[in-house]
Amino acid sequence: MTSATTAATTATPTGPAAEQRQIVPPEDRYATELAFLAAHDTGPRPPGWRLTPHAAVTFVMGSAGEPLTLPAPGEARAAADVPEGLPRRLVIEQKFVGERALVERCVITLAGERGLLLVGEPGTAKSLLSELLAAAVCGTSALTVQGTAGTTEDQLKYGWNYALLLAQGPSRSALVPSPVLSAMTTGAVARVEEITRCLPEVQDALVSLLSERRVAVPELAGGPDAQLHAAPGFTLIATANLRDKGVSEMSAALKRRFNFETIGPITDLDTETELVRRQSRAAVERTGARYGVDDAVLEVLVTAFRELRGGRTAEGWEVERPSTVMSTAEAVSVATALGLAAAYFPADRDPLRLLPGHLLGVVRKDDPADAARLLGYWDGAVRRRAEAGATTWRTLWDLRAVLED
Structure with a gap:
């Protein structure tokens, strides 16, 4: 399997108050492509998806230099279905260098609402691919947890606004969802970078979430929010670096919740x-x-x-x-x-x-x-x-x- 990393895209500072560098997420950088593909391919979509699986693969791998064309007025699909301002023809840029079959397997895994684990050596575009897939599926790659030895279970599930907790007691308004919980309740894609850097007991917080598709909030026992359920479309993409020191072995139970895909270096x-x-x-x-x-x-x-x-x-x-x-x-x-x-x-x-x-x-x-x-x-x-x-x-x-x- 082959892949390559694509360097982060940055916005150019426009004034003295501008930040030194701003990373442009793929959903913003390629907003026109995403909107175009959503209008171009009207085939069946998995629940909660912005694009069809075929369009998601095209977004990642490009259109091989060939322009795609939106329907003209009077064709079977009315022009009114196409958002204003979109070009009629567009070449989709290739963003990930690797095997199309690998990307197709990743998309099928996500369509089945199963966890996807991208493994490989550093610098092989695991994070890039996870960002592109998340942007194609749900329109955002921002629901991300960076795994470290200091990552806690709260960062994978939920925490509390302690001011509201003291004032009101346990309530849904006092609960602070993690990016993973936010993705679960909105039907989006969550991303966990370097999952094997998290301690094993922290990793295993994801087991019930991926299998039962819900999170229990015992502090709200007896209330309607004691169980938070996954909305259609929710899934999780994790990455794991095979060469880093300090890696924590994943439990067998967690491994069974993921489909593994290995991202290797470019062969050509x-x-x-x-x-x-x-x-x-x-x-x-x-x-x-x-x-x-x-x-x-x-x-x-x-x-x-x-x-x-x-x-x-x-x-x-x-x-x-x-x-x-x-x-x-x-x-x-x-x-x-x-x-x-x-x-x-x-x-x-x-x-x-x-x-x-x-x-x-x-x-x-x-x-x-x-x-x-x-x-x-x-x-x-x-x-x-x-x-x-x-x-x-x-x-x-x-x-x-x-x-x-």
């Missing part, structure tokens, strides 16, 4: 290089600078990441893998840094000559000893390609001393 060099180019260019151009990293540098960058990640070069040479995750997201970050350096220090910053130092910074994140593994990659793959006459790799080989500092 050209596809990954294009994604890194597109996302790093966008990040640099958001600052108002010109993007100055050429294709040869990007190809070398992505090649190094892929080979260190996989433990083997394109020629079949063995490579000792560093313990850190050489993800596509990290490659985008490095390419962005190279682009910013080229923009702000154009006279003395050749992006290719900066690459070894950035790679060293990446591999040292988890284990300083990984620097030796990167040096081994230089003494093996980089040296052999330099000796074969590859100009770019020859330049990198000449910079070997940077890795010894």
